[in-house]
Amino acid sequence: DGGITQSPKYLFRKEGQNVTLSCEQNLNHDAMYWYRQDPGQGLRLIYYSQIVNDFQKGDIAEGYSVSREKKESFPLTVTSAQKNPTAFYLCASSTLRPSGELFFGEGSRLTVL
């Protein structure tokens, strides 16, 4: 069953802790993305990657880090430097065609206690 898998679905973190959200895809897509979704603000791009071992900052990259060591995987680390990390995080992938459809995972909800 092809698709994108995000884990965990729900995550609680204490202030000052780093957490890593997992994103795995078996669609053989070259491009992968991380978006943050907050009520009334739509989907904001955190980081994206078009090829293994390369990634670019999106609009709100501060306080986040990523890696792309494998084509199938694009984990996101929410660091303690992120001022307001409580949010819903969506991972997506697409082909490298400029108008490629984004396929989203089911999301991970992070709550900072």
Next chain:
Amino acid sequence: GENVEQHPSTLSVQEGDSAVIKCTYSDSASNYFPWYKQELGKRPQLIIDIRSNVGEKKDQRIAVTLNKTAKHFSLHITETQPEDSAVYFCAASKEYKLSFGAGTTVTVRA
């Protein structure tokens, strides 16, 4: 960077009526404009898209129009049904970076 504005933020329509959502974008180089639908508790999914060389595209009850000169595009849903209730996002893209609007929550009243 690209700035996409979407209106209205909420929309309530009677079943069978039409719904229209409007978006504007800032970067004239943007050339791809998709619309995503997110049902409650589910992931966003592409419902229709339009490229800058086309002015209008229709798929059954949904249609999208694009005015490049004015830098705005719209989603039209006709004969709305309860399953159309969802959050709709417009987006604009050039190359590989997609910028989304804030979303419109559509409620279809029975």
